[in-house]
Amino acid sequence: MASNPSQKAAKRRRALLLYIPMTIFAAIFIFPLIFMFVSSLKPDAQILADVDNVRALLPVGDLSLDNYAGVFDRVPFWRFLFNSVLVTVLIVGLGLLVNSLAGFALSRMEWKGRKVLLTLIIATLIVPFETIAVPMVYWVSKLPTLVFEDGLLKYDFGWLNTYEVMIVPFIANAFSIFLFTQYFSTIPTSIDEAARIDGAGWFSIYWRVVVPLAGPAFATVAILTFLPAWNAYLWPLMVVQQESMRPVMVGMQYFFQLNTAWGEVMAYTSLITLPVLLVFLVFQRAFVSSIASSGVKG
Amino acid sequence: MKRTGQALAAMAVVTALALSACGRAGESDGTTAADGPTEVTLWTHSAGNPAELEVYTQIMEDFNASQDDYEVVSESFPQGAYNDAIVAAATSGDLPCLLDMDGPIVPNWAWAGYIQPLGISSDITDELLPTAVGIWDDEVYSAGYWDAALAMFARQSVLEANDIRIPTVDDPWTKDEFDSALRTLKAAGYDTPLDIGAEDSGEWWPYAYSPLLQSFGGDLIDRSTYLTADGALNGPEAVAWGEWFQGLFTEGLASNTGTIGNEEFNRDEVALSYTGVWNALGSLDAVGDDLVILPPPDLGQGPKIGGGSWQWGISSSCSGAALDGARAYLEFSFDPEYVAAFADKQIVIPATEEGTALSEYFSEGGVLQPFTELTQFAVLRPETPAYAVISTTFETAAMDIMNGADVQETLDQAVKDIDADIANNDGYGF
Numbered sequence: 001m002a003s004n005p006s007q008k009a010a011k012r013r014r015a016l017l018l019y020i021p022m023t024i025f026a027a028i029f030i031f032p033l034i035f036m037f038v039s040s041l042k043p044d045a046q047i048l049a050d051v052d053n054v055r056a057l058l059p060v061g062d063l064s065l066d067n068y069a070g071v072f073d074r075v076p077f078w079r080f081l082f083n084s085v086l087v088t089v090l091i092v093g094l095g096l097l098v099n100s101l102a103g104f105a106l107s108r109m110e111w112k113g114r115k116v117l118l119t120l121i122i123a124t125l126i127v128p129f130e131t132i133a134v135p136m137v138y139w140v141s142k143l144p145t146l147v148f149e150d151g152l153l154k155y156d157f158g159w160l161n162t163y164e165v166m167i168v169p170f171i172a173n174a175f176s177i178f179l180f181t182q183y184f185s186t187i188p189t190s191i192d193e194a195a196r197i198d199g200a201g202w203f204s205i206y207w208r209v210v211v212p213l214a215g216p217a218f219a220t221v222a223i224l225t226f227l228p229a230w231n232a233y234l235w236p237l238m239v240v241q242q243e244s245m246r247p248v249m250v251g252m253q254y255f256f257q258l259n260t261a262w263g264e265v266m267a268y269t270s271l272i273t274l275p276v277l278l279v280f281l282v283f284q285r286a287f288v289s290s291i292a293s294s295g296v297k298g
Numbered sequence: 299m300k301r302t303g304q305a306l307a308a309m310a311v312v313t314a315l316a317l318s319a320c321g322r323a324g325e326s327d328g329t330t331a332a333d334g335p336t337e338v339t340l341w342t343h344s345a346g347n348p349a350e351l352e353v354y355t356q357i358m359e360d361f362n363a364s365q366d367d368y369e370v371v372s373e374s375f376p377q378g379a380y381n382d383a384i385v386a387a388a389t390s391g392d393l394p395c396l397l398d399m400d401g402p403i404v405p406n407w408a409w410a411g412y413i414q415p416l417g418i419s420s421d422i423t424d425e426l427l428p429t430a431v432g433i434w435d436d437e438v439y440s441a442g443y444w445d446a447a448l449a450m451f452a453r454q455s456v457l458e459a460n461d462i463r464i465p466t467v468d469d470p471w472t473k474d475e476f477d478s479a480l481r482t483l484k485a486a487g488y489d490t491p492l493d494i495g496a497e498d499s500g501e502w503w504p505y506a507y508s509p510l511l512q513s514f515g516g517d518l519i520d521r522s523t524y525l526t527a528d529g530a531l532n533g534p535e536a537v538a539w540g541e542w543f544q545g546l547f548t549e550g551l552a553s554n555t556g557t558i559g560n561e562e563f564n565r566d567e568v569a570l571s572y573t574g575v576w577n578a579l580g581s582l583d584a585v586g587d588d589l590v591i592l593p594p595p596d597l598g599q600g601p602k603i604g605g606g607s608w609q610w611g612i613s614s615s616c617s618g619a620a621l622d623g624a625r626a627y628l629e630f631s632f633d634p635e636y637v638a639a640f641a642d643k644q645i646v647i648p649a650t651e652e653g654t655a656l657s658e659y660f661s662e663g664g665v666l667q668p669f670t671e672l673t674q675f676a677v678l679r680p681e682t683p684a685y686a687v688i689s690t691t692f693e694t695a696a697m698d699i700m701n702g703a704d705v706q707e708t709l710d711q712a713v714k715d716i717d718a719d720i721a722n723n724d725g726y727g728f
Contacts, residue, residue, distance in 0.1 A: 254346025
């Protein structure tokens, strides 16, 4: 049935009323990004001169890519980027596997003490990382590791200046386990029973039944794990002393000297924000649906 | 399932046996260390600072090429992350032999056992500016190639146009003259005539503003005992400083907004800038011959500026041949040519007379030579392990005062916090 003109006008008014606040909020969130990208093209003096007026958001004045050239002169950017990508991908990938398996065991397998264990895992959430960082440095510096020396596999002690020290402590994550446990609990257990009648073992039930039904939970955990892994600063700073092992966030400090090179800061932040934006754009649909279904935002 | 478990257990046993047979890394021969030069590890805070790194790289290359006994290998860290990296490395027992450090932290690191007495020839350390040498418990723990200095930057034409006397090192502005100059400049149209750098944070606050407190007659701690800040940081002189400092902001003579650096002065948005030597070349480019470098005002007890900057030390874990190598490297590095190169690349004041004579900017007739005269006003930040807490406590108190807090109450609280820290650490050995 076709709507009459007055209904159409009312619909347009409602849409307009909705779009005005949406536009304002979108602008508030996008202004810092525009400022960052635009400033990355300006010399320092112009950034500071424009900062208190609308020119700060406009690509006007003496524009160039000099700041980007400065970034590549000042820091080994591609090395830092490689380190961050490697560490983040492994933390997210291994974290999804380990934490979902833990969540599966806690939510769907009957065994003594699982509720107590879940409570203990959740209790660890109240301990801020900063309070355990220094003891953890001492601890990882004493852990055994394997090294190749003179063509032989040997053991040694100390994980400092390795990739594993940036990855392994962050694979198991209490909040991710809790989230998987909660989400898996919403999937009817009758499916497990049907699968077991068909001869499936626990891992088959996990892999073939539960995982395909838990897409939103995996997407949510992926987001929540990706951002802190990408933004990691304190831990890599403490455990990695070699420049060749540093991630992008530690690299940010290179630009804060006695006089901060603001143009280069903006160029560097633009470069390290692009991968995050790219990930978000590619997985936008999955992210939005995961937020809608899980009620958790990153 | 049972079979899988047995297989895994067997693999674990085989792996353990294989590794036991192979032994621990680094223990099998040891020929590399015995046959080659001894490695001396060095950490700097210079990552992201190409000018500074260039000089260090040159010194290390020259040293390594000058002899066959030692090889210095370096790792650089960004300054903002450096102290955290050092503390973490000390925790894990992974400090390098040579490390640089900001002057005020030297007593704390010496007291904490991170560093050992420097042990290089006193012929070198005796020639340095007193503020370029770090002393704790009557022993030299660190030495640096340079120091920095703060000054008042102004335009001669602006001062003359407003009938303001141009002060000299021998005849600096008095407090009344300085206050009057600020009010005159505000009336002349400068919204906030003085850029005092209050938009910055961290160590800048005690470095820049505790000399003003000292010029009033106060101090960060009672230096006769180093056991209390009572009387020094909350006495009548300190309160007078706090009220004056607060007045700069309430009267609109200085601002706590703006951008870090000297851009507002370079664009003539402020008439005076209280800033460091490192900004001088930029301002010379912007202002030209009109730039005048003035001493800070005499607020009662003479002009004062902060002293003590980045210096070199040797970690406590450095020993044997590596320790000899570290000392040999340091003695090599204090060559006047390197001291001058460092000063001219980094725009800081050379720590030796010979280095100054070789400097393009700081030698007699050099454009930045006035800064060398200001070092006579330098006061070291308190040489106590408590300084780490004094620094952050003073920053918090001064920021609160700037934002309108009651001066006496704020300084009393700061004294309580500092004294509590000293008491908790049994007086830090004093």
